[in-house]
Amino acid sequence: MRSLQILILAAVVCATARATTLQHLTLKDMALRSTEIVRGHVQHSTTERCGPMICTHYLIQVEDRWKGSGGAVVDMAVQGGVLNGLREVWEGTPELKEGQEYVLFLWHSSLGTNLILGLSQGLFAVDAHSGEAMQTMITAHLVESSGAGPNAVRMNLAQMRKYVQRVIAEGR
């Protein structure tokens, strides 16, 4: 058996550790990093090429715009979809439902498409009955960072809007 040599390193440097291939974003992160934030309904979807990928494009009828200066309809895309009989799958990308209302934190890519920030982190389904927005993959840390408490799983839409706009106004 090899001896256990104690190595004393004077200059230990940064961690080699891994966490995830995906950075976890808080609501504040997303408010600041997004190029456009809208609330609206999904009208319909099509599948097209976007750069080297197949993307499913969704047209969003905008009811409320929290950030950005686009028109009444936003074209946004999700990686993957079916085109010409071929399915291209990207793990973790969401599928939006036509007619469903969402709050979307979008990122305008250099390919000219609007993508959801953080894979699906920037996608919130709106519950029409309760007036709440729920992240499609809600997490405690996100709502905690926004002051809603660690156990909350939903966020009131008005509070969310107010919080996001305050963050944007403060710019940090």
Add this chain to the structure above:
Amino acid sequence: MRFARVLAPIAAAALAGSGWAYNFYLTYDASGKPLPAKWDLTKLPNNTVNFYVADSALNTAQMLPGDGYEPVISELRAAAAVWNAVPGSAIQIGYGGMFHSDGTNVNAADTNVGINVDFCDGCFDPSLLAASAVTYAAAPPPGATFMPIQLSKLLFPKLPHGIGSTGPLASWSELFFATAVHEFGHNLGLQHSSVSSVMSTMDTSASSKSRPLAQDDIAGITSLYPVTQPIATMATISGKVTFTDGTPVNLAPVVAIPAEGDPVEALTRQDGTYEIDGIPAGLYVVYTQSLPPAEVGYSSRLGMVYPYASDGKTQIPPNCDGGTNCYFETTFYPGTSNWHLATFFAMDAGASRSEINFQVVPRASMSVSGVRSYGFLPGSSVGIFSPPVFEYGAPQKLVLYNPNSGVLPSGLVDANNNLIPGVSFDGLGSLLQIIPDTLAVYPNSPTPNTAQAVYMDVVTAFPVPFPGPPGARHLLISSPDNVYVLPSAVRAVAAFPPLITSVDAVGDGTLAVDGANLYGDTRVMFDGVQATVLGVVSSQQLIVAPPPGQPGFVTHVVALDPDGQSSLFLTGDSQAATYTYPGSAAPAVAVTSGSIPAGGSMTVDVVGTNTSFASGETYVGFGTSNVVVTNVNVMDSGHLQATATNNGTSAVPTTNINVTTGLSVIAGALGYSVTGM
């Protein structure tokens, strides 16, 4: 404690090639048979799917000193070699050269039937480190037994970066390498796993550069691409998972796990049945645990693409009855949540055991999931995930946190940062011991994360004098309403990781690698290419022959031990040892002038200047899957002949050639002189 040891029947187990040991991209046919997406080996020359690298989009100007195309390609080749080395797997990944792309070209990456590696800033936002895709028919053709993958992509940002950072990520890092191996796994047809393998999401992955694949990864790839002859050295366990009312559970992970060593997982089919193939001989307990909730950013549980029905449109997700009964209580066979009461199966080589059935109690939620472990080597503040813990050693600190949320699951900790009464931690088997009075909850843990964490001291060898073999040890987290199994929470080792302090020329073309804990079985990597160890002077010095590299090229040197440890554990990425290749004359090649005709073959004569061509080590490609290089004949270090066949519809210029030897990548796209003669 009751160890109900059951001898597996010697039922003979001819392992069929249609095994089911993993999580594939599935489409059900009309008869209800699941069809995995996979490459059609009958259409791949030498069972080899090539990867092709975009030639111009990598942002080399902002990469770290010494980083760039050559190291990146070498690491990708090394990542491919990891999958190629799996015994029992028929598929190989080759390197086919560079194709032209600027990262935005719609069709560039689709011209190659293979894995197209591109660098694209607009394809996903900066929160992603890498992403990959496979493309196959949306609906199953009549009579299909699998869904042939048409092409695949692996995308990195133009400047590969770390997590939460826009700074450059070293291509020689643990993170880049594990990511490349993981993404290649997707490119071959593997989805995520929940048992801490390389195909797990990085939230729970326990793989390392030294030991990237776990047994679960090996089981997955060998089940998808079995060699013609069945491997009689592996065992099989099968059965069914139902809820207590008899409803079949879809996509339930069922895991065969030894007390020491790697687990192997299978997911249940739509009818609740499962089959775990690829189990090495040994003693196992079997449990089933719910698919965890979706991790941050993923829209599905385990970030997976749920199977498609035969219509090619409808997905078949895990059971989730009206928002309730979406999860179930972790259950060990034969129907207990207490692993001490679980049956241990002695699985012999080639054995199979069936009817290992589970009835599980549904739950509306999963109180504990996504827990991650890390720790520190004694005297070091470098955090290492699935940390090495020494056999016979003093207790070491183990840190648990939840990367998914930054706060520990509410089933573990109350609002005052106290463990909830009834929460306990235990090793699965007696080889991992938790020191009870060392348990503590910290609101903010130290580097590498600052999330809320549980600390505890653990030892891996108990009771002495018979510790288990080095390898994975597993943790059980018991909360009042469930048990959570974290496979490979720590890794038992017998020695400290290797360390490299310097690499110097000896004078005869060989190099002295100085450091500590260097042995004959230590692999010394120059970026992604392994050097030949010529001699072991002592545990402080190895003599190696470096792989060929361009004059003036600065390579990063990393030592890897077979127990999963790396010299990067001690130095980090930025302080990795380096070596600069001597000389200043750039290599160049001159090739037979002309083009490889469409539908024809050609022998291309290649004369190199300042090159190091070597038989078996020099690879030739033309950056397109249309051209297949069938033979490379190396005459000497400056002369070779490559025979190439063009299956495409247009001629391919011979000057598109890429010649790769060790770390030396000669391609016109990289600015090297490639001329006709």
